[in-house]
Amino acid sequence: MDNKLKLYGFNNLTKSLSFNIYDICYAKSEREQRDYIAYIDEQYNSERLTNILYCVTEMIGAHVLNVSKQDYEPQGASVTFLIAEESMIPSCIEPETVVAHLDKSHVTVHTYPEFHPGTSIATFRVDIDVATCGEITPLKTLDYLIGSFDSDIITMDYRVRGFTRDIDGKKLFMDHKIASIQDYIDNATLQRYDAIDINVYQSNLFHTKMLIKDVDLQNYLFNTDVYELPPKTRLQINNNLRQEMIEIFSGSNVY
Template sequence: MQNKLKLYGFNNLTKALSFNIYDVCYAKTEREQRDYIKYIDQQYNSERLTGILERVTEMIGAHVLHISKQDYDPQGASVTFLIAEEHMKPALEPDTIVAHLDKSHVTVHTYPEYHPDTCLATFRVDIDVATCGEITPLSTLDYLIGSFDSDIITMDYRVRGFTRDIEGKKLFMDHHMTSIQDFIDPKTLERYDAYDINVYQSNLFHTRMLLKEIDLQNYLFNTDIYELPPKTRLKIHSDLRREMIEIFSGKNIY
């Protein structure tokens, strides 16, 4: 925040960002689909995801208290960071328990899967950043979008609770905001169709983004576009667009 608010006591506001991306790929055989899932698992294993979350915590100025990570069989990974707004001060006595009101968390989960009929595989990543106090996770959006191949992006941001100024007046929001899109680079927004569903009375903001242009070669796993006849290319392009539109819309359309 550029203009820091003068508060009575601790900032009790809780800010939660949910960031979800989908990456869609065409794999023409069942074996290639399995190979794609294996490839994605290797590319976005818990070690790499940990590095991404470490950068996120740096960007929001948080201190990492604890890291838990896990790779799953047959696929997927999860990483959880317990974070605090300020560095913890060591207790004076070994048995002393210190409670920190500003503890928050950052989590990431991956969900690779494939369509049984259309040869399409989908890689989904869910990242949740929950902070308490002055920290806001919105400044990390450009980094998160750039960290993944994001065909579809859905984002939710909500501020809960209230804090008080020095005169005792309740504050239900400590920074001005009209849209999540205001925190994304305009050059990034040019590549996507985006729309908002915002409930300002509840400090609830929702944005969805769908990639405008499809370069088919980028969606072919272990296949060169020139190996495919024109009708096949058109069919794959149509299947990709239909899959993306349904994920973007959150409903079965076709």
């Protein structure tokens, strides 16, 4: 993406990256489940999510115009950034009087902790959307965002809409090369996951799903030591964890 195309006038392409990250955990008792929710709310409150989005906007070279953040009861948080490719506040005008235009877009994140009522499996879901205009592309933020959360399952969608023109007037419906979202994820990260693509190239639609390969049970137990559990219980919990992951990954009720 360092080799920029020579364009005629304004780049009218809109690029949207949306993905869900799922972190799976086992919390058996109601007390453990309440403690888990409290832990997640503390770890991923709106303040921390805001700091993550500030890093994202810096990585894509955008300017933050407005920040809205909210923590929810009993759990969850949301943060929304309004961003622009260039600074939209003239030095001669007071910031509070500005109604900014044109190449602005947004970055959002929402969190949703919930429990499977039959298996005591907790699923913490994070929804992230990065929508940009012009030359800015959100794909370069993937490694950072995946690494910012404990990501067991990841589903990603990338879409480029609209068109721009080169200096000869030819319409361009894509201003950078892409065959797969996976091309923009570090190999060390990809090696930890099973990944599949479902792409519609003629419509500039790209979809990738990733499922963690190795499940170390101790990493999925909340306030419980794996050696305190009998082997049969360990096996059942491990099966429940894997079944939950497979169903979320496949998008269907397999079991």
